[in-house]
Amino acid sequence: MAFVTDPNLLADIKKGDNAAWNLFAKKYGALIWLRGSDYHLTPDEQEQLTQDVLVSFFKAQDSFVYAPEKGRFRDYLRQIIKNCIFQILRKRQQDNNNEEIQENTAFDENDDEAKRKREDEEWMAHVYSQALAELKRTVKPRKLQSFMMCRLQNKRPEDVAKFQKVSLATVYNDCNEVMEKLMELVKTLKDA
């Protein structure tokens, strides 16, 4: 699978390409799911949320124009997710108490800042996940594994060298090479 940047993927979705839709669901589904967990949704509600967001996006596809200069895709997606979470919480509250939802239960201002921070962290994890998936295609498995062991799992380079049966210098070279490529990809994807 070729590396698909958001503008390409969004263009294919607008054309009604089914494969692009599946890719979109795979690419953003986990991120949407995770957003639900930050609002303490149950697993069933998280599934509902993921479906709702995808459906909302599907319905809006004709009117959606990818124009990075007007706003980021992530902000557009964030707003859809937030609206869908609100609907789910409203339904939950109505089911439970037959009362009107109080916005401050889920969208408290103080709490909102913390949630926004989590959102940014999750978006970065999503970006890194996409970048690492791309590196899996383009970088030698040993190099990527050395990088992941040292930099993501915090293993000692000496242990990684032993595990990989290479010299310590090779481990450092591999980590350096992968890090440079990763940072380049992250820079490209970060503000999409």
Added chain:
Amino acid sequence: MKHISEINLQRLLDDNLSLVQKLICKHHLAKCADCAAKLEAAKMQRQELLSIAQDLNRLQEAETALSKTSILRK
């Protein structure tokens, strides 16, 4: 003035340089603000990566949960 290579900065962070290399690096760092800043940036980058690794694990768990639903199976 020869600056410290990226790899040696990483080795320095891991305490993986020989005593002589370490002394040369420390001596250089004391008078080179650029390399000192690079070392600090490398240290921060490592911490950021470890923090991102935790979120990557959460994302992976979400992917696993999602794969058990009908959303991606259809």
